[in-house]
Amino acid sequence: MMHDRSPPSLWWKLSWQLSLVIVAVVAAVIIGLCVYGTMIQSPNIAVEDKISAVLAEAAERDAQGKFLLRDTSELRSLKTQNKGLWFVAATTDGASVSYGTVPAAYAELAHLVHLFHDADIRGAAGTDEIASVERVDTNVGEVRILFGGFADKGWPILALLVGTYPIYVPLLIVALPAIFLAVPRIVRRALARVSEVADKASQIEPRRRGARLPVEGIPKEVAPLVIAFNGALDRLESEIKKRQRFLIDAAHELRTPIAIMQTRIDGMPEGQERRRLLNDVARLAETAEQLLDFERNDQATDLHEPVDLVEIARTVVADLAPQAIAAGYQICFESEVDGLERRGSPFALPRAIGNLVRNAIDHGGNGGMITISVSAGGQVNVVDEGPGIPAEHQELVFEPFYRVTPKSRGAGLGLSLVKQIVANHGGQVSIKSGSTGTQVAIQL
Incomplete structure (x- = not known):
């Protein structure tokens, strides 16, 4: 059976090695003095x-x-x-x-x-x-x-060692504890800045651009590693920007042929084929829009503006109520407070709540009540009375391009976008689902 070995501690390695070196030097000095003594003392x-x-x-x-x-x-x-x-x-x-x-x-x-x-x-x-x-x-x-x-004549050096022990034994009794206590503290202080840099490295998020490790105060032996790491972050950010630019441009370019296709399909005679094509084009258009939303949110910078969660949720419900009613649902809005101010993006947060409501419309079984509520603690809940989501799918629904069923018109980016927006705001999103319905909660 293989066991993972934890990496050795640099602090511990340097501490005991330096301590042993100092002890060896002290011992060498004592022995050296005894050797010198044998040269000047009587054989x-x-x-x-x-x-x-x-x-x-x-x-x-x-x-x-x-x-x-x-x-x-x-x-x-x-x-x-x-x-x-x-x-x-x-x-x-x-x-x-x-x-x-x-x-x-x-x-x-x-x-x-x-x-x-x-x-x-x-x-x-x-x-x-x-x-x-x-x-x-x-x-x-x-x-x-x-x-x-x-x-x-025996061993004169041993005789000197035995004869002079009242001198060096008290010295060792005082010096050894001091060495083994002082050296680890000195090494810890020398590596303190390295530990701080390691903590900062663990806090770097893929979506937090411009984050770099500080080089100031780093030992010159470690500085090249930090500089190389910062260089790797620069190259990664550059490639991510290229990918985002490509996806945004591709989504924009798709709009024109999609619009042309929709215009041509609108001119076709009414029938099953026309409706099927319209649904396919609508799904393709929705996918392009979700891709744009996904990449735009990744570049969002307006995350600290004052927003009213109650007003945002109420506006989303008003905008999507006709779509929900047309799909066979009843829809209602509840709030424990008249207003609830938070810091966030006035464009991204409505998109997140809107995606939750659209998801409930798509997967709620075309019947029952869809309830959107805001708590005094800053939690926004969207609850439907649909068939629910199987337990093995509940965590996967937040992954990009994942769909429980092929019914959705989108590309499986809606809930992934919700999770991304909430994470950018320092919040959490959770899901509870059973045979009586599904509840998705955003906590800011």
Whole structure:
């Protein structure tokens, strides 16, 4: 089973990647400082703690108070592992104990060890041996240790990392939360303008011409995409205008041959063929007019003029009442208010309501009552008592060129035009239909 994967979040991706980069840089600085430390510190740094701990454990005084080192198992192990090991351990009063062969270069320092606090001794003439002096607290007091000759000096960088943790651990404790909190906020602010542009892009409507995405404040890496998108909108609008111009011109051009055909048919002898031809020509003329209305409304700009919905509906009913009565209907108009002002097109809104009434006349079953009403909330209802529209057709009737039955004289553009006009005015159109009739409502 395939699952759709949501696109990755640029904010999240940049946030964690930048945070990791900063953390890596901090870690590299810490490690780099430790590497530098190993270059300037004694190579014995990794074993200083080891020998200090072993000798501190072994240091003691005998019954006469003489300083000595017990032969502990740790001391024996240390000597066994490092055959060249040597050291001089001295108390602060000058008492000392030595082990191994002290290099000649350092022999003269043996009786001075108690004077050193700590030292790194190297580069002496005649030896490559590196010596160190460490201070350690023992049971017999403070002891100074001069040592060298370790076979394995361990990992000095690890020793530095362990030894300096009181410095960098508190720094990391403070810095890491700040990094992981600050970086996402910084990235979010940097992408805020991109999010605003995305919101504007989602609000662009096909019929809202001239809408473009702003380029101001957009990161230069994203700006080419926005410019390209605006260019695509320009090309689309240009092609839409060409199509609309073509349809309007074609509908206009159809008027002349339709009028000629109607004139010629009017001159034919009365009969079934003449009536059939007249109906066909009337249907063709109605289609041409609906196409013109459809495209003209798409270009409408007068959508914010003050109009009276009650007056518009009343005028439409008065104009179409003779046609409804001639088709076998009763027609009535009702309004909850004397007048209801709205902002809209004084030409498009009468066309929308008129199309609803004509649709009721065409599909109402040629009998019963057609009721047009206006509510105080701005809803215009057109209700007939016809056979109704099947449920599977009720949403499709608003699609262009869709007809439930071939009875209509038009091309199936009437209700589609209604939906378009209402959408241009920011309203909604709905339909309810059953076996007792159909109600179409416009809410502005």
